[in-house]
Structures are given as C-alpha cells and as structure tokens.
Amino acid sequence: MHTDKCGKKRVFAPVVETTRLTDDIVRLVFEAPQIAAGDQPGQFVAIRAGQTDAPLLRRPFSIGGCDERGRIEIVFRIIGVGTQLLAARRPGETLDVIGPLGRPFEIGPDARDLHSCSQAQDARPARAGVICLVAGGLGAPPIVFLARTLRSLGIPAVLYYGVRTKSELALLGNVENEVQRLVVSTDDGTAGHRGVISEVVAREIGDDASIYACGPRPLLEALICLARERNLPAQLSFEQQMACGVGACMGCSIETARGYQRVCTEGPVFPAEIFFAPQKTNQ
Ligand SMILES: Cc1cc2nc3c(=O)[nH]c(=O)nc-3n(C[C@H](O)[C@H](O)[C@H](O)COP(=O)(O)OP(=O)(O)OC[C@H]3O[C@@H](n4cnc5c(N)ncnc54)[C@H](O)[C@@H]3O)c2cc1C
Ligand code: FES
Numbered sequence: 001m002h003t004d005k006c007g008k009k010r011v012f013a014p015v016v017e018t019t020r021l022t023d024d025i026v027r028l029v030f031e032a033p034q035i036a037a038g039d040q041p042g043q044f045v046a047i048r049a050g051q052t053d054a055p056l057l058r059r060p061f062s063i064g065g066c067d068e069r070g071r072i073e074i075v076f077r078i079i080g081v082g083t084q085l086l087a088a089r090r091p092g093e094t095l096d097v098i099g100p101l102g103r104p105f106e107i108g109p110d111a112r113d114l115h116s117c118s119q120a121q122d123a124r125p126a127r128a129g130v131i132c133l134v135a136g137g138l139g140a141p142p143i144v145f146l147a148r149t150l151r152s153l154g155i156p157a158v159l160y161y162g163v164r165t166k167s168e169l170a171l172l173g174n175v176e177n178e179v180q181r182l183v184v185s186t187d188d189g190t191a192g193h194r195g196v197i198s199e200v201v202a203r204e205i206g207d208d209a210s211i212y213a214c215g216p217r218p219l220l221e222a223l224i225c226l227a228r229e230r231n232l233p234a235q236l237s238f239e240q241q242m243a244c245g246v247g248a249c250m251g252c253s254i255e256t257a258r259g260y261q262r263v264c265t266e267g268p269v270f271p272a273e274i275f276f277a278p279q280k281t282n283q
Contacts, residue, residue: 008098008099008100008101008246009032009034009035009098009099010096010097010098011032011034011035012094012095012096012097013030013031013032013035013072013094013095013097014030014031014091014092014093014094014095015028015029015030015089015090015091015092015093015094015095016029016030016031016071016091017029017091018087018088018089018090018091020087021075021170021171022167022168022170024077024078024079025075025076025077025078025138025168025170025171026075026076026078026083026086026087027064027073027074027075028073028074028075028076028086028087028089029071029072029073030071030072030095030097031069031070031071031072032045032070032071032072032097032099033070034070035070035072035097035099035100036066036067036070036071036072037070038100039063039066039072039099039100040100040104040105040149041104041105041142041143041145041146041149042062042102042103042104042105042142042145042146042214042235042237042268042269043062043063043099043100043101043102043103043104043142044060044061044062044063044099044100044101044102044142044268045060045061045063045072045074045097045098045099045100045101046058046059046060046097046098046099046101046242046245046246047059047060047061047074047086047095047096047097047098048095048096048097049081049082049083049085049086050082050085055081055082055085057082057242057243058096058098058242058245059082059083059086060101060239060242060245060264061074061076061141062074062141062142062145062214062237062268063099063100063141063142063145064140064141064142064144064145065141065144065145065148066145072099073141074141075138075140075141075171076138077137077138098245098246101245101246101264102263102264102265102267102268102269103265103266103267103268103269104269105142105146105212105235105237105269106235106269107149107150107153107155129206129208129209129210130156130157130158130205130206130208130209130210131150131155131156131157131158131209131210131212132157132158132160132201132205132209132210132211132212133146133147133157133158133159133160133179133212133213134159134160134161134197134198134201134211134212134213134214134215134219134223135159135160135161135162135197135213135214135215136161136162136163136196136197136214136216136219137162137163137164137168137171137215137216138171138215139213139214139215139216139219139237139239140161140171140172140214141171141214142214142237143159143161143212143213143214144171144172144173144175144178146212147159147175147178147179148175148178150178151178151179156179156180157179157180158179158180158181158182158183159175159179159181159182159183160183160184160185160197160200160201160204161182161183161184161185161197162184162185162186162187162196162197162198162200162215162219163184163185163186163187164186164187164188165186165187165188165190165191166186166190166191169184169191183197183200183204185197185199185200196218196219196222197215197219198218198219198222198223198226199222201223201226202222202226205226205230205232207230207231207232209232210232210233210234211223211226211227211232211233211234211235211236211272212234212235213234213235213236213237214236214237214239217238220236220238223236223272224236224272224275224276227272227273228272228273228276232272233271233272234271234272235269235270235271235272236269236270236271236272237267237268237269237270238254238263238267238268238269238270239263239268240252240253240254240263240268242263242264244264245264246264246265247262247264247265250262252264254267256270256274256275257273257274257275257276257277257278258274261274
C-alpha cells in the first residue's frame, strides 16, 4: 500500500462479490480497510478496470458504502470498456484502487458550510429543518451511503429517488430502513410518481429543507434553480469524465460562477451557490 501526503491510498484490493442488480447495473464489493477507514459519503475511488494496463485511465466510482470489515461497495452501469471489464471481475481477483478521493458531503451546521467540518462523526445539523436526500439513477450510491451515515448519527432524512423504470429501484438495496421516508418516481410510471424526481421535490419540499443530491446533470440543474428560488442550502455531487483523478490534468473542470473548478479535487460535492449567476444590478 502507498499513502500520499493528502491521505489517499493506493491498495491492491481483493474482489469479494460481483452481482448483477439489473441487465446492465452491477454491484461490486472489494476489501480495502485502509481506504474504508477514512472514507466519507460523497468521496470516490479510482479503479484500474482491467488486469493489464489497458485501459490506461482509472475509472472513478462513488463509494456506495463500507462495513466494519473494510469492505467497500460500488454500484455502476455498464456503458463502455472499463465498466465491462469491471463487471467481469470475479471474487479473489485483485483490484488496483486509489482512494478515498474528492470532497465529501458535509453534515455541518448548514449545508452552505461545505467543507467546514471534516469529521462527520462530530457534526450535527443546527438547522431544525428536514434533510432531503435526492438521487437520480446511478447517483444513488453516495446518497445511500450518506443516508446510512445520517442514520448512524441519529439524524432523520427523507430520500427522493428518481429512476427510468421500476427494476432500477434495485440500486437502493434496503435503504428504506435507513430513512424516515422514501419517495420514488419513475419516468414510465411503473412505480411511485410518474415523471422526474426534481418536480416531486419542488412540490413537497419545505422552506426549512437542506438538500444533498447526486444524479444526472438536468436533475442537479433543476435543484440549483430550486435552491436559488427558495433560498435553500444544497450540496450537489457532480460527475465528469476524468483522466488523472487527482487534480493534475484539469480535464475534469466545470464552469461555475466562481470560475473553473476541478470535480476530482474541489468536488465532486459543491455547494449550489457557486453555480448561481451573479445578480444583475440596475445602475
Ligand atoms: C466522481 C464520480 C463518481 C462516479 N460514480 C459512479 C457510480 O457510482 N456509478 C456509475 O455507474 N458511474 C459512476 N461514475 C461514472 C463512471 O466513472 C463512468 O461510467 C465510467 O468511467 C465509464 O467507464 P467506461 O470505460 O465503461 O466507459 P467509457 O468507454 O470511458 O465511456 C463510454 C461513454 O460514456 C461516457 N462517459 C464516460 N464517463 C462519463 C462520466 N463520468 N459522465 C458522463 N459520461 C461519461 C463517454 O463519453 C462515452 O460516451 C462516476 C464518475 C465520477 C466522476
Ligand atoms: S481528472 Fe485530472 S484534474 Fe481532475
């Protein structure tokens, strides 16, 4: 194992389990207690997908949870060569993994105070309001990890989850036991509300809510608008194609109202207000 000065570690981790949750969604568990000891919801790992040097670039995946034995779970959709190779990995094989990477969700006094407290265990939200977790599709793993962490801290949360169709609800596992209330939407109406989850959130959410979200870009954009209109604190986890994964290449930069930010190091979790365009003033 190699540890760098930022605390991220490179480990060779045995695969414990590879399970198909749907035709193209896979749950993979590997044992990496060195990474699990310091990880927090919202952080990710960068994995070399194959057993050779090809493909060269590591693939980033959100940490979906870890247990007391140091087993880390990721859940991913097979979309290209890297995820195909990972889906074919079998128990006993070794994965080359770097992590934990990136900025986590902060469970601080206010979701606006992103990155202000590094120890989730010591944190308590001072706002009396409702914690709203929002996930879309493959945005579920970090939000499920966050739901479990909040539950372990005794903090109630409502989880809003939107998927294309009912079978993809398998991504949630037994998360309904971890949250106060689970609200589901499907694009095709096969379970829960028909339509997109951001519309359900906008209808139901109160003015005392704090939002923690991960999912496709249109969902995050809708939540940025909602946060701005209703003056709600929100932390949003972004995905972007990555090359180095450690802040060196700038390849993962996204544009914000405060300039370009690297998703792999300044993110992947960002406070919504850094995307608010500056207000126009009448001179
Ligand atoms: C911080 C972070 C966390 C992530 N967590 C998860 C997760 O928990 N589960 C999961 O399924 N995926 C997650 N992803 C996305 C995942 O990294 C990509 O799906 C994976 O790298 C694709 O590898 P591939 O070799 O199979 O596909 P490639 O052959 O590399 O790409 C196939 C196609 O997908 C597009 N693509 C690749 N990566 C991305 C991306 N990040 N965003 C949008 N389009 C992309 C490519 O442009 C191409 O069209 C995460 C990405 C980031 C940055
Ligand atoms: S992927 Fe290289 S800087 Fe983020």
